Amino acid sequence: MNDSGSKTDELAGTEQPFVQHLFELRDRLLRAVYGIAGVFLVLVIYPGPSKLYDYLAMPLVRALPEGSKMIAVGVVSPFLVPIKVSVMAAIAVSLPWILYQVWAFVAPGLYKHEKKLVMPLVAASTVLFYAGAAFCYFFVFGQAFPAIQKMAPASVAVSPDIEAYLDFVITMFIAFGVAFEVPIVVVILARLGVVTVTQLKSFRTYFIVAAAAVAGLVTPPDPVSMLALLVPMCILYEVGIWAAQIFIRHTQAPSEEAPTADRAGPGTSP
16 A cells, blocks of 8 residues: 655655544534435425325336226335335435535545545446446336236236335445446456456456356346346446556556656766
């Protein structure tokens, strides 16, 4: 982590007492909570918990037979489930603010070359998670729910429970959001030296098999949904290999870089 002896330490003189770090951590956590609470209050006022749930349930409601509606089995489910949706929406909207607080807490303890690595990865991971959840909602649900309804027997009245639907949606959002983080994982593994770029290229076949297994486990039982997760994961794996080469080149620590001409050689006056 430290530079060579001929160069000054970037973090010299920035050390703080442990108690000071605890105060800073407390302040950052409170700011993150305040941000979530503020967004939650706005969403409760407009568009409101019920409207948020209606929007979340729209892909399934459109696929239900005409005249069918979702049901609430629990006594307080019509109240609690929309509130849960509002809380999760507030956390999702506040995610950039939460990650900024994390970044602001750890950034003073990072070297310049480490900041070049961490900040882009934090921003990219946020965007990719949003992209995965959006892809799941706008494309996968639109293809999967009609296919599932067609498989239902004619003797069965399809009326999904609102709480069960919420649990399913959360699981799918997390699955697609995490799956879209493939480039981040690839970059981190390559930058830490766990694998090389050459090895990543040779692992393509194994990754496709593993991605197919994951897609088959987490997606609804139809080929369209499975391919909708498998294909983006394979594309993002290639993006990760390309990004890893760039990050390795531009985030080298000074001690890892090749010797430069400004170092004094034998017999050179200081």
